[in-house]
Amino acid sequence: NAGVTQTPKFQVLKTGQSMTLQCAQDMNHNSMYWYRQDPGMGLRLIYYSASEGTTDKGEVPNGYNVSRLNKREFSLRLESAAPSQTSVYFCASSEALGRTKAFFGQGTRLTVV
Amino acid sequence: AQSVTQLGSHVSVSEGALVLLRCNYSSSVPPYLFWYVQYPNQGLQLLLKYTTGATLVKGINGFEAEFKKSETSFHLTKPSAHMSDAAEYFCAVSVTGANSKLTFGKGITLSVRP
Numbered sequence: 199n200a201g202v203t204q205t206p207k208f209q210v211l212k213t214g215q216s217m218t219l220q221c222a223q224d225m226n227h228n229s230m231y232w233y234r235q236d237p238g239m240g241l242r243l244i245y246y247s248a249s250e251g252t253t254d255k256g257e258v259p260n261g262y263n264v265s266r267l268n269k270r271e272f273s274l275r276l277e278s279a280a281p282s283q284t285s286v287y288f289c290a291s292s293e294a295l296g297r298t299k300a301f302f303g304q305g306t307r308l309t310v311v
Numbered sequence: 312a313q314s315v316t317q318l319g320s321h322v323s324v325s326e327g328a329l330v331l332l333r334c335n336y337s338s339s340v341p342p343y344l345f346w347y348v349q350y351p352n353q354g355l356q357l358l359l360k361y362t363t364g365a366t367l368v369k370g371i372n373g374f375e376a377e378f379k380k381s382e383t384s385f386h387l388t389k390p391s392a393h394m395s396d397a398a399e400y401f402c403a404v405s406v407t408g409a410n411s412k413l414t415f416g417k418g419i420t421l422s423v424r425p
Contacts, residue, residue: 240417302354
């Protein structure tokens, strides 16, 4: 069972470069999320998609864009990377918003220099 | 909007001792409450959740938590710590509704001393 798969696992970017983090889930979940994890800050929601065809901003959306490509895939794009975006990024999915269990990917460790 | 507070960033216990990790929530409507665990260099895994019904919830690895509405708390406990419990623990809250999403606390690192 693959669950939630994120690529890449590690990435180093120069300031101003762009990149896309990929996420795919094989559990037929409706809802998908992107979080960033920083020391002492817990997990903060960047964007989420309640269902295929919809996306909404979370707590810290500035500097990011997302695409819900289909029910399986939810990508996160950094258009012009900044050192403040150095973080560990997690994709997650759940059957629906609210009461259902979320499944997490292994994370992408991004460093912007 | 809902939120959770996890006081302190680090808890250290001896192997075999009681584990108590505190979580308080804020929500204007009945909440759904979760505890997740993160082992080093891994994603998060669900330990347990409270949605409705019984307020004492049992999870994996011997953990349990009690929902106390009067205290707006959902503290995580385990009677006897094991070395393998060393990890980071996150409390999270969501609510019912079309636009609900999971909101996490800052996390608590649990260390277990031999």
